[in-house]
Amino acid sequence: MKQTMGAKKKNTWKTVVASATAITLCSTVFAGANNVAMAMALDKEESISTTYNVSTTFIDKAEDYVKADYEVLENKVMRSTNSSALPVDQAAEIGSQYLWDMFKVDLSGKTIYMSYFIDPDAAKAYWQGDIVETGSDISDAPPAYSFVIEAISGVRVSTSKKYEKKETTVPFDPEKLREKYKNNCDEYLELAKQFAEKHSGVKATRAEFKDISATIDGSSIDHGKPFSKSGNYSRAYEIFVQVIVTDEQGQKTEVTISTDSKTLQSINAIDTNRKNNEKYLG
Structure with missing residues (x-):
């Protein structure tokens, strides 16, 4: 929200x-x-x-x-x-x-x-x-x-x-981080399946990397320059991995996990009846 x-x-x-x-x-x-x-x-x-x-x-x-x-x-x-x-x-x-x-x-x-x-x-x-x-x-x-x-x-x-605001920040380059976690996210895929099963009671059959997200330090953004696909254009308090989990009933759920604590940040059910399935509620 x-x-x-x-x-x-x-x-x-x-x-x-x-x-x-x-x-x-x-x-x-x-x-x-x-x-x-x-x-x-x-x-x-x-x-x-x-x-x-x-x-x-x-x-x-x-x-x-x-x-x-x-x-x-x-x-x-x-x-x-x-x-x-x-x-x-x-x-x-x-x-x-x-x-x-x-x-x-x-x-x-x-x-x-x-x-x-x-x-x-x-x-x-x-x-x-x-x-x-x-x-x-x-x-x-x-x-x-x-x-x-x-x-x-x-x-x-x-x-x-809510994302907890931390005392320190790290460089945030979304393209580099997306590539990093996309190719090294087995731990997060397994965690996402565990979280989804625990809170839905239905066995997870598949987990796929979706994207990364972050809690950004707003003061680190140079609003006078466009976001760059290379280089660090901002700094983040915390980085998250977003995973799409499919259960045995075919329900897809997005699970967001903190890379700092490996804890659950959010769970959102994807409604396939929506015209644009990316805009699921939550």
Whole structure:
């Protein structure tokens, strides 16, 4: 999820971008990713009670999951009017369970900011949840974690975490790095299969290198010069490898892995019903 800072006026207008891979910082360039953009005008958020029963929706809840004391805020513009869709509080709880499954996130004292939207390419509706500190505005900073689920079934589409800004940077030459990891990514292919199997419960049959991406130090970019295919045109805090995993049911999933920690950064399901399959949600 990519987020731009909105101007704070009496009637505040903000823009939120749904990224194909994960959350990016305001000063970050996420190389190799295609984005699905959605603009929204936000008015006043509404606090929602989180006492309800999710027994009607199937979710493989982790045995160690315990519901946290979090708050739910609903986007007043991008809100559901579909009676078949999951209620916003129920959708938030399903998303919180997915985040625990992937990242062991404790949402105590946090706010889940919920937005409802429809993808016309796939003719599906979705709930998107962004995790922010309670008391913070959605435009104050990128969300710490994000998820997207199908609005009616509750099926996970995407879960991701914010890129951690590190103290040091490394030269970032996308062409050289792409070639490097494309030819030396057996470890990442195996990790991607393991992550996909663990969080989907379906056996992975194939893994393919897709691309590299990075958390870029925005101050290192020379905006007066075009990006060069040779040489270091910027510096990165962290480099990621993106892998496409296909499971035994034919579902394709993009898995993004940190090259620093070898940990999972995001998982995004690819919907083959989309007109442009590169612009899958997540």
